[in-house]
Amino acid sequence: MDQILLESILDTHQSVFSALADAWLDQGATALYLTDTNGKVLLRWPPFGPETTASFSETITVGHQSVAKLYVGGTASSYREKYAQLRLRTDAQLLSSVLQMEYELQRMTADIIEQQDQLMALHQLAQTGQVQSELRDIMRRLTQIMAKLLKTNCTFIAxxxxxxxxxxxxxxxxxxxAALWTEVIALAVTGAHDQQWLLQQCESSCNPxxxxxxxxLMKRSNLQQERYLLLGAANKHEGQFQAPDLKLFNTIVGPAVATIENALLHKEM
Structure with missing residues (x-):
């Protein structure tokens, strides 16, 4: 999580932080404050007041990344040290959860916007047919769109x-x-129209x-004159292909096949 995003999320949820801080102040603490990993103060409650020495601190995490530290300041005489540390740890976990949920929401929103942009590019490519473009250029553009939508390291069209x-x-x-292409094509040769393959490498997989x-993940689509297309994606950025990936993949295949068919027809005219 970068600094700008962290500060933006904290700004949105200041009320959560101030509620936690008020509870600490009611118990005799002098301040509650949050710093980034470099020690820069991001939030402090009360906002103004004398400098205070931290009595306890806990780390705020998002995923497995340490993004901030939560401190409570003041003397420990007004509350028992053991329970104060436990309470601060609970507060840090709450803030970590808030940050994690907000981060995931913002990431999902960005993904949806990116997905819409790429689907629009795919739609426009299919609508126009890019008749003045070379077939290889069209195939290259389609593989790039597929890679962004499916979030994979490799996409291909054959x-x-x-x-x-x-x-x-x-x-x-x-x-x-060449050897890998040979194996992939061998699967497609024996396949039927619209046949789809999902092969995943995992401990229990008997079909790696x-x-x-x-x-x-790949699919065969038959064209005219004994030709057929093989569209596929491999090495997903995070984890394995899931049901939403398969749905999205099948959404992509239709326009992609139509685009290539149009390009082939134009080339033969």
Whole structure:
């Protein structure tokens, strides 16, 4: 979590912090304050007052990252030290939860906006057909859109025909050596129209993807004149492919196939 985002979230939830601080002040503390990891004071309650020495401190975390520290100032004589430390730890956990939820919400919002932008780009590409573009350029653009939407390191499109050399495009060409392409294509050759494969590398998986891939999601779509497309994504940024990824993938496939079909028809006219 960067500094700007942290300060923005704290600004939104000042009321939570002030409520915690008031409870401490009622018990004899002189101040409650929050600093970043470099010691810069981000929030203090009361806002103004003499400098005070911290009696206790607890770390605020988001995920596994330490993002701030919570301090209570004043003498420990008005409350028992053991319970004060426990209480401050509970308050720190509460603030960590608030920050975590807000961070996830902001990240989800940003993801939705990015997803809408990429789906719009995909829609526009399908609508216009990009008839003046080379087929490889269209395939390259589609793989880039797929990678952003599905959040994977590798996406690919292969145009295949029994009697012609295959045409490939991938976002990470170095991740697709010839031997790997051979394994992937071997799956597609035996597949049916609209057949989908989901191969994931995990302890209990009896159907892992070809090495060195961690996971692989792909689909075959038959075209005219014995040609067919293979669209896929591999090595998801975080974890494995889940049900929402599969839904999104199938949303992408339709317009992507239509775009390539249009480009092929234009090329043959």
């Amino acid at each position: 145009l295949l025909h029994p009697s012609h050399p295959p045409l490939y495009e991938a976002t990470s060409p170095h991740a697709w050596p 993807p070809p090495a060195p891939l961690q996971n692989l």
